[in-house]
Amino acid sequence: MKKTLMSFALFAASLTTVAQDGGIHIIPEPVKVTSGKGQFILGKKPVIAYADEKLKNSAAFLTDYLEKNYGVSADAQKGGAGKKILLSLDPTLQQDGEYRFVSDAKSVTIKGKDPAGVFYGIQTFIQLLPVEKGAALVIPAAQVEDYPRFAYRGMHLDVGRHFFSVDFVKKYIDYIALHKMNYFHWHLTEDQGWRIEIKKYPKLTEVGGFRNGTIIGRYPGTGNDNQRYGGYYTQDEIREVVRYAAARHITIIPEIELPGHALAALTSYPELGCTGGPYAVAQTWGVFDDVFCAGKESTFTFLQNVLDEVITLFPSTYIHIGGDECPKKRWETCPDCQKRIKDENLKDEHELQSYFIRRIEKHLNSKGRQIIGWDEILEGGLAPNATVMSWRGEKGGIEAAKQKHKVIMTPNSHCYIDHSQSKKEDSVTIGGYLPLEKVYGYDPLPAALTAEEAQYVLGAQGNVWTEYMRYPSKVEYMIFPRMSALAEALWSPKAAKSWEKFNQKLPAMYKRYDLWQSDYSKAYKNGEQWVK
Numbered sequence: 442m443k444k445t446l447m448s449f450a451l452f453a454a455s456l457t458t459v460a461q462d463g464g465i466h467i468i469p470e471p472v473k474v475t476s477g478k479g480q481f482i483l484g485k486k487p488v489i490a491y492a493d494e495k496l497k498n499s500a501a502f503l504t505d506y507l508e509k510n511y512g513v514s515a516d517a518q519k520g521g522a523g524k525k526i527l528l529s530l531d532p533t534l535q536q537d538g539e540y541r542f543v544s545d546a547k548s549v550t551i552k553g554k555d556p557a558g559v560f561y562g563i564q565t566f567i568q569l570l571p572v573e574k575g576a577a578l579v580i581p582a583a584q585v586e587d588y589p590r591f592a593y594r595g596m597h598l599d600v601g602r603h604f605f606s607v608d609f610v611k612k613y614i615d616y617i618a619l620h621k622m623n624y625f626h627w628h629l630t631e632d633q634g635w636r637i638e639i640k641k642y643p644k645l646t647e648v649g650g651f652r653n654g655t656i657i658g659r660y661p662g663t664g665n666d667n668q669r670y671g672g673y674y675t676q677d678e679i680r681e682v683v684r685y686a687a688a689r690h691i692t693i694i695p696e697i698e699l700p701g702h703a704l705a706a707l708t709s710y711p712e713l714g715c716t717g718g719p720y721a722v723a724q725t726w727g728v729f730d731d732v733f734c735a736g737k738e739s740t741f742t743f744l745q746n747v748l749d750e751v752i753t754l755f756p757s758t759y760i761h762i763g764g765d766e767c768p769k770k771r772w773e774t775c776p777d778c779q780k781r782i783k784d785e786n787l788k789d790e791h792e793l794q795s796y797f798i799r800r801i802e803k804h805l806n807s808k809g810r811q812i813i814g815w816d817e818i819l820e821g822g823l824a825p826n827a828t829v830m831s832w833r834g835e836k837g838g839i840e841a842a843k844q845k846h847k848v849i850m851t852p853n854s855h856c857y858i859d860h861s862q863s864k865k866e867d868s869v870t871i872g873g874y875l876p877l878e879k880v881y882g883y884d885p886l887p888a889a890l891t892a893e894e895a896q897y898v899l900g901a902q903g904n905v906w907t908e909y910m911r912y913p914s915k916v917e918y919m920i921f922p923r924m925s926a927l928a929e930a931l932w933s934p935k936a937a938k939s940w941e942k943f944n945q946k947l948p949a950m951y952k953r954y955d956l957w958q959s960d961y962s963k964a965y966k967n968g969e970q971w972v973k
Contacts, residue, residue, distance in 0.1 A: 487507070529559070594931040596626070633723045859908070880930065903920070
């Protein structure tokens with residue numbers, strides 16, 4: 442991350458801008474919108490001209506969107522003539538991701554400080570298109586000045602509890618892109634399934650990629666379906682998804698869970714556990730006592746080999762290593778773990794976990810990568826270069842920022858999109874209640890931080906844990922419209938945000954979900970939570 446964007450959160454938080462938008466509705470709300478006179482007519486075969494080869498993917502994204510959603514065959518070309526949409530770079534713009542959008546009767550021009558900025562301008566163009574079926578393909582004349590408040594704007598997807606196809610993962614990435622978000626946290630390993638092919642350890646997917654049943658209903662369940670369930674992504678599929686995301690200016694952060702949430706791996710290679718097994722891929726949800734053995738050198742050899750393959754697939758600087766919900770019960774009675782504590786002069790099992798994380802961090806740092814871990818990695822001492830993802834509220838993030846560590850906020854109080862959307866549940870969820878207004882109102886900069894400390898807060902993300910989301914339609918139902926609210930919370934300057942205005946924008950957003958053929962919750966349309 443560039444330092445300008447890290448510190449920009451503070452500048453943008455205090456920015457005051459009055460948008461004169463004339464009823465133009467864009468999510469997330471831009472820094473400034475001004476209505477013009479007239480409208481731009483796309484025509485049957487609009488030309489999308491890009492001035493730089495770096496913008497070719499952005500032009501292709503727009504042509505694909507127009508074809509898929511409107512049946513319009515646009516022509517993307519370098520240069521171009523006549524009525525067209527012009528994409529170009531403007532180095533005079535100041536912020537990473539900044540863009541200028543201008544539409545009038547003759548053309549649409551989108552200029553970005555960088556290719557990502559141009560891509561974000563295209564998302565604004567898309568949101569100015571009509572959402573009514575059969576409507577003329579025109580967009581209003583407007584001027585938009587815009588840039589993101591936070592450098593990190595992410596969404597997470599757990600494919601361990603339930604597996605989702607490559608096609609749906611791509612669709613999920615498109616949702617991220619359409620909301621001007623830029624990180625996809627891909628949770629790839631769990632107790633209930635190992636989802637990434639590792640050539641050196643084929644049993645991880647052959648054995649660990651499948652379970653022999655799944656509980657029925659909410660934990661502890663009313664029974665078990667006793668059906669074999671699973672799946673995994675080949676390395677070629679992962680490379681394909683990484684390329685797909687990169688073309689949309691989205692960085693994928695893979696998560697390989699350690700030392701806990703390891704049952705699928707232990708079932709595949711029992712010698713990696715403290716007891717030696719036998720183990721079984723979990724068929725229910727929760728936290729399990731069997732974790733990677735911290736005393737055996739073979740554990741670290743295994744994990745380092747796994748991570749070496751992972752980093753060949755993902756160019757991201759960050760690799761997420763989990764670090765959460767690791768019970769110490771097995772370590773307390775394991776002779777190898779107790780010997781490790783003694784040999785390394787560690788105080789207790791919490792410091793043993795810190796030792797574990799530090800060793801993994803050292804290995805990844807040697808490969809030019811940085812680790813992210815859930816806030817439990819603070820326990821026993823934080824690894825030197827670690828970024829903390831704060832999920833148990835904001836306390837861990839505040840503590841990490843005060844220690845001058847980078848932080849990504851994702852508190853379960855505001856960012857856990859698996860929680861119920863209505864007071865009276867309309868489907869089985871993990872529990873909790875997270876209404877749209879609470880998501881919209883989230884500010885990742887805690888008041889407890891000084892201005893200097895707040896610079897370590899990179900942004901935030903929404904987490905989608907899938908214990909109770911077996912199908913893509915349920916995932917869509919749970920994320921929309923809360924993902925749209927979170928996108929505005931992370932992109933827009935505080936002065937530009939308005940809960941009342943956001944509600945006014947929702948009807949058009951619902952029609953856009955329909956256009957995408959996506960499921961979404963209608964609770965906010967007709968229920969107690971929608972104020973309009």
